[in-house]
Amino acid sequence: MEELRIEANGNLGPIDSSRIPRYAGAATFARLPRLDQVEKADVTVVGVPFDTGVSYRPGARFGANHVREASRLLRPYNPAWDVSPFENVQVADAGDMAVNPFNINEAIETIQQNALDLTADGSKLVTLGGDHTIALPLLRAAAERAGEPIAMLHFDAHLDTWDTYFGAEYTHGTPFRRAVEEGILDTEAISHIGTRGPLYGKKDLDDDHRFGFGIVTSADVYYQGVLETVEKVRDRIGRRPLYISIDIDVLDPAHAPGTGTPEAGGITSRELLEIIRGFRGMNLVGADVVEIAPAYDHAEITGVSGSHVAYELVTLMADSALEGDRFGAPNGYAAQALGQKDHRPAGFNA
């Protein structure tokens, strides 16, 4: 069947859902072209079907395709930013990395190499997991491309700075401890957001603090709100090269039931989307959305959350490619609601 796509500024966009029903055909992220259909992508979305690192419910190996399916309903204009991301930059879907499910060490090597290959021409990567183990090789590749240790914001119910499970060093509960040990993170500029739930002991927090992490708990987001959360981390990170890793279990299980290690008391999808919008102008060099396990999902709730989160990350990358300094510029609906109406995108009336 012919693909009728939206095209603008020389960028090949999504299949036009007003001419080809959005539920028809094979899924790519947001119905965007595959990487082999474009000359070069500024932003590449890639899947990593890998969940050999999980400590509880398996199934995140199916996460990327679940997000692609749920992303059919995304539309090309993002009103919270007044930006059409797929018009500003070329975004494409590279499909899935072929990762060995029986050998974690080999899988990590493969992911790192594939991430380096996909970013060799300067493209930025948004990776759909996969369990959280995959963040380590993705961070290695991002730090290598940046040429320096990078800042990181880690959205998660969990710290993921534990040491080992059953003696295993590379698991979904340990990637950020490994990353600090390897010196690939700028430990002046790393924070967890959305942390909550029971730990093994107080030592978990002491270790985490020693590694340099700041923590904005899920309760902090509730009590201080989106804007203060954004301001705090923006002050801490500034314009450093930034990687954002989003474990979907940062959301309350009501907003993301389809995940392997759910914890009650999470942030809402509205809060998460608004926090990302608050990062306008920050130097996002790479991102992932992980831990989506469709077997535990219902009515695509988690797939929808994941697809919108990835869409905001892509928008942040596309917005940064536009002219002008956007750092700290008010953005998102919360900023608008607080009276910064001059930044309200055209078309929204009071």
Ligand SMILES: N=C(N)NCCCC(=O)O
């Ligand atoms: N990264 C995620 N989602 N979970 C880590 C949980 C590790 C544990 O079983 O204690």
Ligand SMILES: [Zn+2]
């Ligand atoms: Zn988690």
Ligand SMILES: [Zn+2]
């Ligand atoms: Zn995690």
